Amino acid sequence: MELNRVPITDTFAEAFPMSASRLIVTAATADWARIAAAAATGYAASVIGCDAEAGVERELTPHDTPDGRPGVSMLFFAFSRDALQKALVNRVAQCVLTCATTAAFNGLAGDAGKSIRVGGQLRYFGDGWQISKQLHGVRYWRIPTMDGEFLCEDSFGTTKGVAGGNLIFLGDTQSNTLAAAERAVAVIRRRSNVILPFPGGVVRSGSKVGSKYKALRASTNHAYCPTLRGVVESELPEGVNAVYEIVIDGLTLADVEAAMWAGMAAAVEGPGLKRITAGNYGGKLGPHHIHLRKLWEGR
Amino acid sequence: MGFKLTLRSPSPIPLEVDGIVPERLANLSALEVAKQPVRHGNRIEPLGEHFVVSAAGIGDIQFAGDTGNVHAIGRGMTSGLIYVENNAGRHAGAQMSGGQLIVDNGCGDWLGAEMRGGRIEVRGTAGDCVGAAYRGSRRGMIGGSILLLGNAGHELGLMMRRGLIVVEGNTGEFAGASMIAGTLVVKGHFGRRAGAGMKRGTLLALGGVEELSPGFRFCCDYLPAYLGLLTKSLNLPAVKRVKCYRGDALTGGQGELFLANGGP
Numbered sequence: 001m002e003l004n005r006v007p008i009t010d011t012f013a014e015a016f017p018m019s020a021s022r023l024i025v026t027a028a029t030a031d032w033a034r035i036a037a038a039a040a041t042g043y044a045a046s047v048i049g050c051d052a053e054a055g056v057e058r059e060l061t062p063h064d065t066p067d068g069r070p071g072v073s074m075l076f077f078a079f080s081r082d083a084l085q086k087a088l089v090n091r092v093a094q095c096v097l098t099c100a101t102t103a104a105f106n107g108l109a110g111d112a113g114k115s116i117r118v119g120g121q122l123r124y125f126g127d128g129w130q131i132s133k134q135l136h137g138v139r140y141w142r143i144p145t146m147d148g149e150f151l152c153e154d155s156f157g158t159t160k161g162v163a164g165g166n167l168i169f170l171g172d173t174q175s176n177t178l179a180a181a182e183r184a185v186a187v188i189r190r191r192s193n194v195i196l197p198f199p200g201g202v203v204r205s206g207s208k209v210g211s212k213y214k215a216l217r218a219s220t221n222h223a224y225c226p227t228l229r230g231v232v233e234s235e236l237p238e239g240v241n242a243v244y245e246i247v248i249d250g251l252t253l254a255d256v257e258a259a260m261w262a263g264m265a266a267a268v269e270g271p272g273l274k275r276i277t278a279g280n281y282g283g284k285l286g287p288h289h290i291h292l293r294k295l296w297e298g299r
Numbered sequence: 300m301g302f303k304l305t306l307r308s309p310s311p312i313p314l315e316v317d318g319i320v321p322e323r324l325a326n327l328s329a330l331e332v333a334k335q336p337v338r339h340g341n342r343i344e345p346l347g348e349h350f351v352v353s354a355a356g357i358g359d360i361q362f363a364g365d366t367g368n369v370h371a372i373g374r375g376m377t378s379g380l381i382y383v384e385n386n387a388g389r390h391a392g393a394q395m396s397g398g399q400l401i402v403d404n405g406c407g408d409w410l411g412a413e414m415r416g417g418r419i420e421v422r423g424t425a426g427d428c429v430g431a432a433y434r435g436s437r438r439g440m441i442g443g444s445i446l447l448l449g450n451a452g453h454e455l456g457l458m459m460r461r462g463l464i465v466v467e468g469n470t471g472e473f474a475g476a477s478m479i480a481g482t483l484v485v486k487g488h489f490g491r492r493a494g495a496g497m498k499r500g501t502l503l504a505l506g507g508v509e510e511l512s513p514g515f516r517f518c519c520d521y522l523p524a525y526l527g528l529l530t531k532s533l534n535l536p537a538v539k540r541v542k543c544y545r546g547d548a549l550t551g552g553q554g555e556l557f558l559a560n561g562g563p
Contacts, residue, residue, distance in 0.1 A: 026524075067527030068537065103524040129553070131499070133482065133525060134442075134461060135532055142525050151524035 001293055004268035008292050009277035013166045013260065016286030018053070018077040019084045020161030020251055021116065022107035024060065025096055026071035034059070036102045037072035039095035044076070044087075045198045046247075048207070048218050052087035053077040053163060053249055055195030066105045067151070073107055075195045077163050077249045084158060085116035092152065093122055097143070103151035108251075110157020119152035162288055165248035165256035167263050168206065168224070168277045174242040176272025178202070181244040183270060184263030194250040194259045203245040209281060221279075240274050253288055261295045302332055303356030306364030307349055312340040313388065314349055317371040321359035321379025321398060329354055357382040358401070370407070373400040376417070389426070392419045395443070405449060409433075414462065416442040424449035427471065430464050431457035438479065440464070453490070456483050459500070465533060475502050478554060484533070496547050497554035503529070505538070505559045515546030515556060526557070 001008045025040065027033040037056050044054035057073040065071040076091075078084035096104050104118070119141040123130040126143040132154075133140045139154035167184065171177025185201035188194060196202075211219035222228050223235040224243045236243070246263060250256035264276055278292055302324060315338040324332055333347025346352070356363075358380030362372060370388035373381045377397040389407035392400040396415040405423030411430045429451050430440035439459040446465050453471035456464050459481040469487035478497035488506040495512040503526070519542075526538050541557035 026527075066531065067524060068531040069527055101524075103528075131501075131553075131555075132480070133501070135463065135529065140525065140528070142523070148519075148521045149523050149525065151528065 001296065003264060003276070003296065006268040006273050007275045008264070008296065009275060010291075010293050011278050012280055012283075012289040012291040013164070013278035014280035014283065014286045015162050015164040015166075015253070015256060015288035015290060017160050017288075018047070018079060018163040018249070019081045019158050020075060020077050020108075020249070021084055021088060021110070021156050021158045022057070022251075023074045023076060023088065023092070023096075023156070024065060024071050024105040024107040025074070026060075026065045026067050026069040026103050026105070027099070028069065028101035030059065030070035032099065032101050033070050033072045036096045036099040037074055039099065040091045041074055041197075042095070044091075045203075047077070047079060047163075051078065051090070052084065053195075053197040054087075054091075055197045055201075055249070057192060057195055058189075067103055069103075075161075075193075075249065075251070077161055077197075081114060081116055081158055085118070085121075088116065088118050088156065089121045092118055093125070097122060097125065097145075097150050097152070100147055104153065106153045106156040108157040108159060110159050114158050115155040116158055117154060118156050119154040122150075122152055159251060161249060161251050162253045162256050163249040164286055164288075165250065165260050165290060166245055166279045167248075167260055167267070168243060168245045168279055169267055169273060170236060170240045170243050170275040170277065172239055172241060172272040172274055176270070177242040177244050179270055180267040180273045181246055183266040184246055187262045187266040188246070188248065188259045191255070191259050191262065193252065193255040194248055196246055197249055198247055201246055203247055206243065206245045206279065209285075235277075237275060245279065253290075256288075257290055257295060257298075260290060260292075261299060264292070264295065300354055301356045301359045301361065302329065303353045303361045303363060304332075304346070304350040305353070306362070306366055306369065307351060309365040309368060310339070310349075311368065314339050314369045315371045316346070316369055317374050319346065319360065320373060320376035321381065322377055324360065325379075357384075358399075362387070367407075372402075373398075376400065386423070387421075391421075392417070392445075395419075408452065410447075411440060411443070411445045411464075413438070414440045414443050414445070418443060419445045420448075421446070422448045424468065425451050427452035428454045428457060430455065430459050430462065432459075440481065450487070451485075456481065459483075465535075469506070475500060475554075477550075478502075482529070484529070484535070486535070494546060494554055494556050496550050498547075498550045499553045500555075501525075502554070502556045503538075503541075503559070504557065505535070507558060507560075508556070511544065511556070512547055514548040514550075514552070515544040516548065516552070518543045518545050523557070 041054040060071040123141040131142040206221040207218040362383040367386035371390040383402040387406035393412040408426035432439035441460040444463040450468035455474040460479045472490040478500040489508040491510040544556040
């Protein structure tokens with residue numbers, strides 16, 4: 001199987017369900033909204049070591065936001081609704097509430113009866129001066145701050161999202177391989193309902209489950225490290241000298257599949273890419289097996 | 300199936316149509332609707348003596364004719380749509396908890412008094428005590444929304460606890476008096492002593508206040524994030540800055556009065 005003369009390994013990405021939520025942050029300017037978003041989605045690359053996986057979904061114009069100011073939409077994923085609520089409350093409290101001029105809104109209708117409380121938890125920061133407002137059946141909290149007030153929606157919708165969609169790019173040089181990954185990231189970032197939680201959307205430290213050290217749950221994926229090709233059972237063909245991975249989390253399986261296909265199609269449009277494959281754990285980790293062949297055949 | 304109730308002739312004696320609401324008429328025939336009791340002065344009479352009942356019409360119930368002395372239209376309704384093509388009398392939409400009431404002209408006092416939910420739209424002026432608490436009650440409106448395209452009388456939102464009232468015109472005196480919570484938006488100006496005795500809640504005056512209550516204190520000049528949300532969701536003109544006053548100090552001082560485009 002080849003795409004633009006780049007071999008595609010007949011394998012699958014193994015994805016798994018995670019609770020997901022969408023946070024919309026607005027601010028007086030687009031810059032301040034971006035600053036809040038960058039802070040709120042920081043240290044959220046992988047649930048292996050973070051409380052959540054998060055990323056910026058897209059920037060919003062004043063026309064698209066609830067309060068008519070520029071904003072940023074973000075997606076958050078965690079293993080359970082409780083974990084998601086804890087992560088969101090902490091992140092909104094420390095990174096959005098503290099950021100000048102911001103307001104926080106729920107961006108997901110979500111599944112019935114499965115909402116989490118964010119503003120409803122943060123309101124206590126108001127120390128009794130917080131004000132509750134209901135508008136069109138939605139409750140908001142207004143918390144006095146030194147620059148005016150912080151407005152936050154009481155509850156956020158959640159849904160069962162899909163995390164762990166991935167593509168692995170094998171290339172001849174570091175620069176060519178990174179360029180392929182960047183092309184994939186660029187097209188995926190134009191899509192709604194998906195995020196790329198790692199820095200720049202790209203992972204250079206793909207991991208395997210377990211380690212020779214008992215305390216570690218994950219360790220470097222030695223089979224994909226070019227510097228170890230001569231001393232381990234390597235997965236790298238001849239001529240491959242760099243590998244990058246992208247990880248995709250989405251609100252639905254279809255969103256993740258569509259993003260993976262878009263990423264593959266974009267990545268092969270440049271020189272030096274030797275192969276595209278995907279990461280899985282033998283089918284034992286997640287119920288969603290996204291076969292690269294089926295993505296191709298479905299198009 | 301909806302019903303059109305056309306008033307046969309206006310009467311100087313008040314006619315109360317308490318209970319003539321969509322959920323009660325939903326499974327009735329026109330003949331059965333005509334037999335429903337209404338109060339005419341101090342007598343209970345069948346609705347058909349005062350209204351011509353016909354099928355169809357706008358919404359679930361349409362009131363037609365000179366209904367300015369027909370009171371309690373939509374009182375206690377929980378669902379559906381009532382459309383009044385002329386004026387409505389007193390207590391229209393009072394204590395309703397759901398559905399929608401549209402009055403294509405003005406209405407009398409106590410519009411939406413002690414309302415719990417739903418939506419009222421009046422395309423003319425309203426009398427006193429819109430969304431207010433009845434005398435002796437502890438709470439006025441506790442939910443829903445009222446949109447008034449004309450002026451409102453005195454004591455708008457008296458003791459309201461929750462909900463939203465938007466007035467395109469001006470209000471009389473003591474709007475938001477003893478308010479417990481909720482939001483009043485007035486595109487014109489508030490009459491004297493708006494917010495007197497209010498504990499919490501928000502008054503937004505886009506056109507000023509005739510005279511502030513002495514229990515209000517100026518706090519700052521700013522743009523609350525909430526106003527962006529409010530004005531956008533109500534299709535109101537965007538507000539750049541407001542003068543924020545807090546009061547009434549006599550009752551805790553946690554209410555707020557926002558004056559857009561200048562102070563009183």
